[in-house]
Amino acid sequence: xxxxxxxxxxxxxxxxLSLAIAVIWHAIVTWFAIPAIxxxxxxxxxxxxxxERLILLHASWVTLKASATGLLCSAVIGSLIAVxxxxxxxxxxxxxxxxxxLQTVPIVAIAPLLIIWSxxxxxxxxxxxxxxxxxxxxxxxxxxxxSVNENLRDLFRMQSATRWQLLTKLRIPAAVSQLVLGLRVSxxxxxxxxxxxxxxxxxxxxYDGLGTIMTARQANFKTAELMAALIACxxxxxxxxxxxxxxxxxxxxxxxxxxxxxxxx
Amino acid sequence: xxxxxxxxxxxxxxxxxxxFTVGRKSQTVLDQLDLSVNSGxxxxxxxxxxxxxxxxxxxxAGLVDPQSGSTAIGDQLxxxxxxxxxxxxxxxxxxxxALLPWRxxxxxxxxxxxxxxxxxxxxxxxxxxHFLNLVxxxxxxxxKLPSQLSGGMKMRxxxxxxxxxxxxxxxxxxxxAALDDMLRSKLNDLLLTISAEEKCxxxxxxxxxxxxxxxxxxxxxxxxxxxxxMISVPFPFPRVATLRSTSEFAAFYGHVSGALNESHA
Numbered sequence: 201x202x203x204x205x206x207x208x209x210x211x212x213x214x215x216x217l218s219l220a221i222a223v224i225w226h227a228i229v230t231w232f233a234i235p236a237i238x239x240x241x242x243x244x245x246x247x248x249x250x251x252e253r254l255i256l257l258h259a260s261w262v263t264l265k266a267s268a269t270g271l272l273c274s275a276v277i278g279s280l281i282a283v284x285x286x287x288x289x290x291x292x293x294x295x296x297x298x299x300x301x302l303q304t305v306p307i308v309a310i311a312p313l314l315i316i317w318s319x320x321x322x323x324x325x326x327x328x329x330x331x332x333x334x335x336x337x338x339x340x341x342x343x344x345x346x347s348v349n350e351n352l353r354d355l356f357r358m359q360s361a362t363r364w365q366l367l368t369k370l371r372i373p374a375a376v377s378q379l380v381l382g383l384r385v386s387x388x389x390x391x392x393x394x395x396x397x398x399x400x401x402x403x404x405x406x407y408d409g410l411g412t413i414m415t416a417r418q419a420n421f422k423t424a425e426l427m428a429a430l431i432a433c434x435x436x437x438x439x440x441x442x443x444x445x446x447x448x449x450x451x452x453x454x455x456x457x458x459x460x461x462x463x464x465x
Numbered sequence: 466x467x468x469x470x471x472x473x474x475x476x477x478x479x480x481x482x483x484x485f486t487v488g489r490k491s492q493t494v495l496d497q498l499d500l501s502v503n504s505g506x507x508x509x510x511x512x513x514x515x516x517x518x519x520x521x522x523x524x525x526a527g528l529v530d531p532q533s534g535s536t537a538i539g540d541q542l543x544x545x546x547x548x549x550x551x552x553x554x555x556x557x558x559x560x561x562x563a564l565l566p567w568r569x570x571x572x573x574x575x576x577x578x579x580x581x582x583x584x585x586x587x588x589x590x591x592x593x594x595h596f597l598n599l600v601x602x603x604x605x606x607x608x609k610l611p612s613q614l615s616g617g618m619k620m621r622x623x624x625x626x627x628x629x630x631x632x633x634x635x636x637x638x639x640x641x642a643a644l645d646d647m648l649r650s651k652l653n654d655l656l657l658t659i660s661a662e663e664k665c666x667x668x669x670x671x672x673x674x675x676x677x678x679x680x681x682x683x684x685x686x687x688x689x690x691x692x693x694x695m696i697s698v699p700f701p702f703p704r705v706a707t708l709r710s711t712s713e714f715a716a717f718y719g720h721v722s723g724a725l726n727e728s729h730a
Contacts, residue, residue, distance in 0.1 A: 354526075
């Protein structure tokens with residue numbers, strides 16, 4: 201096997217699989233003469249994707265802005281909450297149950313409430329996206345801040361380091377890799393949050409994200425167009441996930457990659 | 466006359482009692498332990514794993530408080546809340562290099578002085594440079610991250626960091642346990658050089674008998690939380706590597722080994 205084949209193999213195999221699935225899908229749709237309203241053929245979906253490309257691109261851009269802002273809010277607010285948690289055991293004890301509440305609350309149930317409070321707008325979408333994606337950040341960063349290597353902590357104590365020095369020079373840099381882990385999970389969640397919120401915002405206002413488009417297509421039984429929008433949603437999740445990975449490999453590399461402690465227990 | 470003055474005691478531990486509670490059981494780690502170390506001497510704490518050597522070192526460093534008994538450095542008492550000036554006289558070398566993985570070698574070596582707010586003083590910088598050279602790290606290594614260094618180089622950086630604050634007491638907790646024999650004896654010589662140059666008092670935890678003899682003025686044999694025996698090492702300073710292959714060394718090795726076995730028989 202040439203080295204080119206070997207490097208391309210991880211791309212070729214999944215692609216071949218999806219191609220195979222598309223072929224089977226197409227065969228089933230034609231063989232059983234399934235109505236396009238129930239299950240359109242993959243060709244019809246691709247066609248819809250092409251026909252609606254401008255609408256979808258615009259909608260994706262709107263949703264991307266909302267979910268990226270949501271993810272950013274999660275990263276910033278989540279990390280700040282984690283820092284507060286790392287500094288006080290009693291605050292952590294008092295507030296952590298509510299953070300778990302954020303994780304367990306059915307977002308579908310509170311989204312309508314948030315829309316009543318905050319309106320049919322971008323701000324509400326970002327809010328829902330943040331609420332649904334903040335938990336992995338809080339939980340990962342808190343544990344990253346607290347689980348600092350004992351020897352490194354002793355090293356700081358030997359210099360009579362202040363709490364602030366311990367936080368800024370040891371705990372926070374040590375927690376960056378946990379932040380990235382949390383953001384990887386949050387990136388997908390932030391897109392889900394934005395789209396769910398867009399379902400509720402609906403087509404009444406002047407907001408037109410992917411979720412809005414999907415609600416409209418569903419109402420008109422445009423199944424192929426609905427599936428085309430679904431592909432766009434998946435692409436958004438991938439874009440955010442890839443962005444987090446890119447940050448990890450470039451700007452944050454020093455903190456996330458260099459963690460070759462043998463001192464890690 | 467100066468030469469007839471008794472050597473000054475620098476570290477004095479008296480009646481140190483420390484036990485940890487694991488579940489309902491209380492386990493005695495240090496049991497009415499007495500130890501005194503003279504200024505400028507190298508004393509090895511030799512004993513099997515779990516005999517309390519590392520804990521004793523942490524008590525002396527003021528990182529762990531005993532239930533009763535006291536430790537004094539000169540005329541100042543040691544505790545977790547001891548005065549900064551007392552703590553600043555000591556430096557600790559851990560079993561692992563304990564370097565911050567996101568900082569370069571240079572920045573790691575400067576860390577203790579940075580935490581003490583002395584990073585920009587010319588004297589401090591000169592001292593860091595001096596010790597980096599002395600431990601054998603090339604200037605091209607100073608900009609590297611710890612992950613780019615070998616285990617031995619990391620330990621050298623760790624020693625340079627400990628010496629960067631001009632400690633009068635250096636506490637070493639089995640620093641070379643993970644290194645191969647060749648490297649271990651090189652680093653033993655390095656410690657002897659530092660001791661001769663800095664007149665620094667060293668307390669060295671090890672379970673390697675040869676290393677303990679080669680480095681020390683005195684060997685404290687520890688067993689079940691007590692100092693079972695103090696043995697003076699008869700070989701004069703400066704010591705050279707060929708000492709290890711002499712018959713006297715072998716005979717003394719047998720003597721220490723016998724005492725060690727006897728102590729926990």
